[in-house]
Amino acid sequence: MLQATASVIIALLMGIVGVGFVLWQTRRVLSYDQGNAAMRKIAAAIQEGASAFLSREYRVIAIFVAIVATIISLFLQWQTALCFVVGAIASASAGYLGMYVAVRANVRTAAAASHGLHEGLRVAFGSGAIMGMAVVSFSLIGMTVLYLIFNGNPAQLTYITGFGFGASSIALFARVGGGIYTKAADVGADLVGKVEKGIPEDDPRNPAVIADNVGDNVGDVAGMGADLFESYSGSIIAAATLGAALGTDSAAAFIGLPFLVAAVGVISSLFGIYMVIGEEQNVTLASTYEDMSVTGRIAHFFRKQVAKINENASLEDLLTALRRSVWGASVVVLGLTLIVVLASGVSFNYWLVIVVGLIAGNAIAYATEYFTSYTEKPTQAIANATQTGAATTIIQGLAVGMMSTVLPVLIVAVAILLSIWLGFKADGTIAAGLYAVAVAGVGMLSTLGVTLATDAYGPVADNAGGIAEMSHLPGEVRHRTDALDSLGNTTAATGKGFAIGSAILTALALLAAYVTAAKIDNLNILGPTMLPGILIGAMMPYLFSALTMMAVGKAAHEIVLEVRRQFNVIPGLMEGTGEPDYKTCIAISTESALREMILPGSLAVVVPLVVGFVLGKEALAGLLVGTMSSGFLLAVMMANAGGAWDNAKKWIETGQYGGKGSEAHKAAVVGDTVGDPFKDTSGPSLNILIKLMTIVSLVFATSFGSGWLSF
């Protein structure tokens, strides 16, 4: 197992490199100019709101973690409980840091945008990069240190599943609670502000405006980060577990491979990030290229890779800059993993599997972009449907959402099929094939440092726009922050596609690990308890979505009442002379989000345990398959329908079908409002449901028997 240990140590070292970058980059972002006093004041309110939310959320999480850790210690082992706590702390720390920086980078982005578009992009993306690299490196360090602590213990990988469970628990709070928070604040602010009072979006008189701005960060920085932290950790844990279970001579190499892939992913992600945030340099050659030394030529090559964004860059140009960074990282990963695979002695097929994973991840992102971008037919068809009213807008949006599931499903299905086949051809067993699926997941997520940066950048740009608006910065600055915000909307949509795609591969790998751990040898799909398990599993995402959608409605209603109350009792609020009470709105969003997530959250943990104990471990496998397949479809449908409605509205706002204020625009607003909980609450929460149910099953795998019915 020496090789495995060596691989783990390499991964640990790369994790430390990642942390080094995170610290350096944090200092760099915080050193940027914070703009004028008005900007600082608004930013301070957002920071305070974010910190209020986080401290309240983390207090609840601490209680939850303590209870679950106790249960795990009692029913399983203390080591698993320890790993659980470490996983929770690692994910929470990454989320905290990401949020801390994001709510400080927003105002700095607004200030930097005064100097130019690229300056703004560099600050916002640099903040996203901190989140991305923190997720990757905290996860790697956490898992590798635990691995080394328990090194030599045959159950070491079993313990580490606890780390995944801990990460999942944080993801539950961050994604589900955060999803409810962000949309409750958004919808609540809009319903009174825009609809009743007729004041514009991001107007400082609206008492819910700060909660809304905090919500953007809560959802897309902390929520998305925790979601992918879970996928990232889960895919590595699953791959290592399945690799160890292969029991062949090369088990050590199989265990080590996912860690090595993740390790080279850190380097690759840093390169990708550099391509966006590296300082622009005039590449005037000191000597002609032919005369340069080798190091000079390499330096020249790197300097050439930094994106050059001029003032008139279109959305397409900006997108290209971000895409180049992801592609650049992918190319580096492909090169380095080829070396890793050859050096570690596993079959060349596993490199092909990594290629499959990387391509699948990017392909899903592009399929998502096609269905949600307003330059493409599907979203334009929704915009067209607004002409005949809200009903046809909704029908067309739902149809587009449903249609948009086809490509991601085919991509994932082909990726699974190819991975299993390549693994099978390499080592002759289906188990090797399932290991390959897990490796494909690790491959897909290897460049997470940079892909997550492109997501977590979004809310920073969005906030920067809000701050520019509220502090009345000049039009050209607002124009630049708008461009950065549009870019963020597009990357948010593709990020959601990537998140659900990776969640499915991770969940499948965890399912395979569960089946191995639970020692299930007969998983006949027509087994006595399997189909009931599958049906109940397929129902879970519907129940979960119903609950989260209703939760947004209830929480938004409370915000509406509070905002109305403030407009009634605070003198001069409407005239801009009274001070709105932002904190109460933040407190209401926080409390209602945490309260409303209890029921759906508990279901995700309790249902697998109940099914496992009552119907048996086979039924539980069925449950997971049902949830995975039905949840995948529903999540993609909701995320893409929501994104497409949002962009259909944006397209109309560019002047199509009568533009803002027209009947078509009103219908589009209905679509956009329906899409809000779809794309920012219920849809993304399903990723968590799928993974959390699977990891709970894996952690408790050895506790389940054959159920109460005797067959």
Added chain:
Amino acid sequence: MLQATASVIIALLMGIVGVGFVLWQTRRVLSYDQGNAAMRKIAAAIQEGASAFLSREYRVIAIFVAIVATIISLFLQWQTALCFVVGAIASASAGYLGMYVAVRANVRTAAAASHGLHEGLRVAFGSGAIMGMAVVSFSLIGMTVLYLIFNGNPAQLTYITGFGFGASSIALFARVGGGIYTKAADVGADLVGKVEKGIPEDDPRNPAVIADNVGDNVGDVAGMGADLFESYSGSIIAAATLGAALGTDSAAAFIGLPFLVAAVGVISSLFGIYMVIGEEQNVTLASTYEDMSVTGRIAHFFRKQVAKINENASLEDLLTALRRSVWGASVVVLGLTLIVVLASGVSFNYWLVIVVGLIAGNAIAYATEYFTSYTEKPTQAIANATQTGAATTIIQGLAVGMMSTVLPVLIVAVAILLSIWLGFKADGTIAAGLYAVAVAGVGMLSTLGVTLATDAYGPVADNAGGIAEMSHLPGEVRHRTDALDSLGNTTAATGKGFAIGSAILTALALLAAYVTAAKIDNLNILGPTMLPGILIGAMMPYLFSALTMMAVGKAAHEIVLEVRRQFNVIPGLMEGTGEPDYKTCIAISTESALREMILPGSLAVVVPLVVGFVLGKEALAGLLVGTMSSGFLLAVMMANAGGAWDNAKKWIETGQYGGKGSEAHKAAVVGDTVGDPFKDTSGPSLNILIKLMTIVSLVFATSFGSGWLSF
């Protein structure tokens, strides 16, 4: 096998009894008064429209059937092709007869409603009963005659799967084509009539009004009938096939059981129907009860069972009358099947299985009623959400639809689990358990004659209301037809729940038959091609729904253009002096419905074949499981959300939240319009998708190998 043959002959005889009732009842319905000249004129237009649609549809079907029959003859056996043709003809004949009577009973119902509420109910329900009993008896006669023709041939049951495929093909046209037709006409008529021209619903000046009335029958008589014809035949075929494959000494009893259950179901359904349409009699006793002869007492008992509906009957009273008839039939089935089970020598457990099936069917219907009735909380919550606009109406409706999946899934899951367990306990194998699932399906559908009558009654009452409106009958008559129509709306919603529940049990039984026929022995859920199969399968309902929803949009758009054209070019149309051209609208609905169903319809047939040949027979089993579970959820969600929106609107129209014309009502109309394709096109079409994919797989089961990838 003598016992099996005897059972089949009994079923044949009961089928003949059913046909006898159908003929007698048809004469009876046609003998009722047709009302005044205005009513006859409108009715004639509807009859002509229905006949135009059917003849056009049946011409297309004839071509389709000829092609598929040729393919079956070439690749499989001529006997299967023959059974396919017979199945198609049997289902089409039942649909034709049901439609023929329905479009004649509507005007007679309106006329009878002039005399009283019960008179109207008797005519409308009597028409529904013809559809119900025609479905049951045509199916039974078709299958039993084919069974007897091929008696002694070891492949006889394999051939008869062709009958199910034939029935499925008709269901595809009737449900999918019919679903597109009915909503295209409905939405098209409303968009120009109500919205643009401001004329009321069912106004004879609207050129699409007759197409709309024809559509009601096309969807809920022919469509629902063909759907349940397919479930009814499929469940019996699957049970017989699985029974034969058990290979025990009692195989003959196992094959015979489903036929016998169906046979006693005919008697029971007739009793249930009698409870509604039997002539009311004053039960004045000729002698005291104690003095009566045994036959006198029996006659007295039967007379007492006839529903008594007085003039002031509430919706609840009318519902109770229909419920009593279904319950009455269920009680009789329970008694008679107990005798059947005891007499045929199979385990008593199979009687319990029949009980499970019957209870499950009724339980799903009530769960559906709870979620879609405006006297209950879920629909009232939607009505409440209309106060904050269309967006919250849609969100709440979708959440209610999603929430409404929980109970049906749990009911079906428990029914499957109990059936498998009872079968396993009776005969010691999981195969016996799967046979028991099929028997539960047969049990659930045994009272189909009367349950379908309660569905197929709806459009007759709806049409009667339209005719009363268009021919300006007195207010009290219109009041009665409205009451009958409301009753029809409720039974339509519960009927949809029953249809999808039975589709799932049937599909599961057919899937088990497929696995047996394809000789699959390793169906590991983590097998190499299984998960890709499941994912693609889970995607199919989304693709299918997207296509059917878009089809309604396109077809409705064509109607809108035609109606606008007519208002522009026909002089005096708006003033009521010009004659609208109903026929062109009917022709457009017909053509577009048949055209738009080609793509989704072909997918349902082609995808299973492609997956079976390319990925192999195991992947195909996965595909079917994926489609079944995901389709079940989506179908229930769409049907119930649609029903709940519809009734939320109706509730507001009773005066809640400002009543008709209020802002809340406008939001409710948006919900109702979104719900239209949900509940009448896409949702119900998924039943067909699920069953058709399964039966195609079963028919071609022996042709599939292990796929192109080698494992």
